Amino acid sequence: MSIDWPVIHIEALDVLRHYLRIDTSNPPGHEAVAARYLGGLLAAEGIECEFIETAPGREAVVARLRGDGSRGGALMLANHIDTVPADATGWTAPPFGAVVRDGRVYGRGAVDMKGTGVMHLFAMLLAKRQEVPLGRDIVFLAAPDEELGSGWGVEWLTRERPDLFEGVAFAFNEGASGVPEFAGRPAHIFEVAVSEKELAPLRIVATGVAGHGSKPARDSATVRLLDALDRLRRWRREITYTPETRAYLRRLHGAGLLDDLDDPAAVEAAIGASPDTVAAFTNTLNVTVLRAGGQSNVIPGRAEALVDCRLLPGQSRETWVAEVAAVIDDPLVQVSLEYSTSAPVAVSPWDTEVTRVITEVLTETFEDAIVLPSSSIVGTDNRFLRPLGIPAYGFIPCLLSQEERDGFHAHDEFLTLENLNIGLEVMYEVARRLCEVQPSIER
Ligand SMILES: [Zn+2]
Numbered sequence: 261m262s263i264d265w266p267v268i269h270i271e272a273l274d275v276l277r278h279y280l281r282i283d284t285s286n287p288p289g290h291e292a293v294a295a296r297y298l299g300g301l302l303a304a305e306g307i308e309c310e311f312i313e314t315a316p317g318r319e320a321v322v323a324r325l326r327g328d329g330s331r332g333g334a335l336m337l338a339n340h341i342d343t344v345p346a347d348a349t350g351w352t353a354p355p356f357g358a359v360v361r362d363g364r365v366y367g368r369g370a371v372d373m374k375g376t377g378v379m380h381l382f383a384m385l386l387a388k389r390q391e392v393p394l395g396r397d398i399v400f401l402a403a404p405d406e407e408l409g410s411g412w413g414v415e416w417l418t419r420e421r422p423d424l425f426e427g428v429a430f431a432f433n434e435g436a437s438g439v440p441e442f443a444g445r446p447a448h449i450f451e452v453a454v455s456e457k458e459l460a461p462l463r464i465v466a467t468g469v470a471g472h473g474s475k476p477a478r479d480s481a482t483v484r485l486l487d488a489l490d491r492l493r494r495w496r497r498e499i500t501y502t503p504e505t506r507a508y509l510r511r512l513h514g515a516g517l518l519d520d521l522d523d524p525a526a527v528e529a530a531i532g533a534s535p536d537t538v539a540a541f542t543n544t545l546n547v548t549v550l551r552a553g554g555q556s557n558v559i560p561g562r563a564e565a566l567v568d569c570r571l572l573p574g575q576s577r578e579t580w581v582a583e584v585a586a587v588i589d590d591p592l593v594q595v596s597l598e599y600s601t602s603a604p605v606a607v608s609p610w611d612t613e614v615t616r617v618i619t620e621v622l623t624e625t626f627e628d629a630i631v632l633p634s635s636s637i638v639g640t641d642n643r644f645l646r647p648l649g650i651p652a653y654g655f656i657p658c659l660l661s662q663e664e665r666d667g668f669h670a671h672d673e674f675l676t677l678e679n680l681n682i683g684l685e686v687m688y689e690v691a692r693r694l695c696e697v698q699p700s701i702e703r
Pocket of ligand 1: 372
């Protein structure tokens with residue numbers, strides 16, 4: 261029996277709107293209500309579900325559709341329930357209203373990542389309804405607390421409930437999507453994230469002479485810090501060439517989206533067309549915290565900035581600190597890592613049946629689809645799965661426009677209904693081909 265997709269599109273939109281209306285802003289998260297909602301939909305169709313409380317009011321929901329194991333370990337469809345908070349004053353639609361307008365559904369979490377959560381949910385529901393004979397388990401995991409570091413989410417689960425991840429052969433989560441254009445040229449470029457950029461947050465401290473605010477400062481820490489930050493602002497950081505970014509550029513060139521690979525200015529201009537692309541090709545730097553002084557009539561002896569920096573995989577944090585210090589070039593300004601906790605970023609293999617199936621389904625859906633490995637420009641829960649040896653992929657099967665991608669953590673977050681529908685169909689088809697007893701590619 262074939263799937264009546266127009267009916268599924270309407271049903272899924274209804275579920276997404278309900279899900280968006282459940283406020284899971286983190287802090288405090290309070291994900292249990294939403295976990296129960298998702299789990300209730302699965303349980304109603306006879307799928308076994310478990311609710312796992314990680315903290316009061318905070319729950320994950322795990323569901324499993326069993327296969328006979330003939331195709332190996334499970335496919336895990338993992339997503340997060342929580343969202344960042346929303347300040348309604350900046351929105352034209354209520355952040356928890358799930359308003360549908362102009363072919364879009366607006367709401368906190370629409371792209372990050374309740375929309376993808378609903379695609380995962382329907383991949384599982386449809387596999388059950390269609391009675392797909394499964395050669396491996398499909399596991400659905402909706403987790404709390406991703407937006408504040410996952411200490412009550414996937415990190416907690418990998419520590420306290422390692423059984424959930426045993427036998428998982430590969431996992432999907434957020435981290436990369438498709439885009440409908442490159443540097444102004446229409447295209448269907450789908451990134452699948454195999455790794456993530458590495459955090460290298462910096463603390464920059466300027467020291468000077470403290471004194472009375474009435475007299476011209478001889479050596480002001482605040483001014484020294486501003487000078488240092490201004491040098492960073494004017495620092496032109498070029499494309500960071502790694503084996504991954506080079507391969508990415510060659511693929512774009514091969515697809516006719518980049519004219520001349522040997523013209524650095526042209527390559528930079530094309531990449532510069534989108535902040536997301538710039539972030540994918542460079543080590544980034546944003547001044548996020550400034551601290552100095554306590555009252556206006558005292559010149560402080562110390563001024564500090566915290567800087568969010570994210571490095572492409574394989575880049576050395578120590579080299580980065582040295583580079584930044586060299587640009588600032590002031591012995592009274594110290595540059596150090598604010599913290600250094602995470603181990604080097606693990607990378608999932610590219611040449612697997614997962615990426616082959618993704619590529620196959622996407623090229624059937626979009627004739628000119630380009631499917632590329634990438635590094636997620638943000639942190640995701642995949643970082644807890646990769647060290648367990650689970651190949652984990654950032655895969656949002658939608659063509660997110662720049663405006664849609666700008667909605668992550670911002671005002672007027674939305675997902676187009678067209679993207680919801682594409683995502684539902686592609687996610688189901690990818691899951692089916694990966695999990696069905698007799699793989700369709702061999703039929
Ligand atoms: Zn997210």
